[in-house]
């Protein structure tokens with residue numbers, strides 16, 4: 001049987017924390033308990049500041065705990081493109097910042113004694129098509145990265161590839177155990193974490209800020225860091241300057257030993273592999289099947305595509321033991337946004353391009369230095385203010401509100417399914433209930449969950465994701481559980497219940 005959970009979250013004993021039940025005062029409030037929030041909170045606590053971390057769900061349980069667990073400066077084949085687009089200085093900074101992040105994660109793991117299966121080894125990007133990897137290797141090497149043109153046969157992956165680039169001494173780890181270790185170290189150092197505490201707003205208050213939670217409590221602080229994958233609500237307008245993209249992962253045991261190196265394809269469809277230590281020598285993890293969040297009708301097909309790929313390469317049937325999906329955001333110029341949000345007192349980090357274990361470690365250093373009013377070598381490259389000034393942000397919000405409403409009207413009519421009495425166990429979708437459109441899902445205990453299938457962020461229609469049993473929004477990537485609870489994205493309110 002396949003377990004619908006990430007192989008990491010299914011095999012980690014993450015510490016748990018109570019929800020916030022009273023107002024608090026502190027030096028820094030950090031919102032979000034993924035890699036960026038936890039690393040930033042730990043840094044600031046180690047600098048002697050009082051820090052409160054508020055997490056809407058469970059720490060580490062969203063994108064960071066659903067990754068491939070590669071901490072590498074090899075972000076596919078990007079260095080030639082970065083050089084062409086942003087020039088040598090910017091490409092050099094991106095390369096150095098991310099390579100240093102690889103070492104920082106290794107150092108932090110050792111110093112804190114985190115048991116997270118960390119291993120160092122080679123990472124390969126390979127071409128099965130037109131991508132010019134000779135130039136990629138040359139540029140990456142000139143930027144000081146440990147890059148070499150390689151024989152694709154060295155990957156140990158039975159794929160027909162024309163070229164490969166190897167980066168030496170990269171890191172792979174068990175991301176959920178790493179995040180659990182960061183949280184435990186932060187708490188042990190006197191940091192306070194509150195889970196199941198969703199923040200709905202952060203406003204200026206006096207010389208500082210006040211974060212408001214859904215339950216109506218306030219955390220007043222001198223600084224706020226919003227590390228929620230994408231800033232929530234309309235904060236900074238980042239929802240309109242990023243795109244959400246979802247990837248799928250599976251963990252399988254092959255009938256032979258799995259490749260020991262990390263690999264990723266340079267040409268589509270993306271296939272990213274690494275060993276799965278928990279699965280023994282034959283354990284393999286494959287991540288890919290990318291599509292924009294909420295844009296795919298047949299989400300089970302994305303998982304099947306990964307299974308088909310393995311079966312074709314190894315000529316054998318495999319049954320995934322775990323399968324999962326997660327999303328991340330991309331920016332138009334391929335660089336993350338980290339730092340002060342325009343028109344707001346808040347610090348943010350978003351747009352990690354599916355490389356947030358290293359980019360997010362860089363981001364945490366930038367955020368720490370911004371709070372402490374220190375210079376940081378990478379803050380200009382990742383400048384969160386390049387999105388525009390407060391006026392252009394306000395216009396983005398207006399335009400997006402309009403798009404959401406227009407889109408909703410036509411789209412719902414097109415997707416409408418048959419009556420609710422035809423729903424089978426495990427099935428969900430859009431249905432007509434007495435002339436009204438409802439989103440419905442019949443769970444395996446026979447409970448019917450009904451919601452108004454309209455995103456609570458800016459009103460776009462939601463699509464039922466049958467592969468993950470979630471309601472997904474293609475406008476800006478909010479995702480909701482069958483009962484309407486917020487899972488991801490800029491939305492902060494649960495889906496409404498249909499009027500009876």
Ligand SMILES: Cc1cc2nc3c(=O)[nH]c(=O)nc-3n(C[C@H](O)[C@H](O)[C@H](O)COP(=O)(O)OP(=O)(O)OC[C@H]3O[C@@H](n4cnc5c(N)ncnc54)[C@H](O)[C@@H]3O)c2cc1C
Nearest residue numbers: 032034036056063064067068069070199352354355356357
């Ligand atoms: C399938 C997949 C595989 C990936 N593999 C890799 C990889 O191998 N290597 C790599 O470097 N990168 C990888 N990435 C990218 C990387 O995982 C992300 O960039 C990174 O995890 C983002 O971290 P984060 O802290 O911003 O977000 P998250 O981990 O999502 O953390 C944000 C947290 O904020 C919480 N939150 C949200 N809204 C609120 C609110 N209003 N109030 C309170 N809390 C809130 C959420 O519950 C969540 O816990 C992958 C991405 C995907 C999708």
Ligand code: FES
Nearest residue numbers: 455457458473476
């Ligand atoms: S995420 Fe913005 S409208 Fe749904």
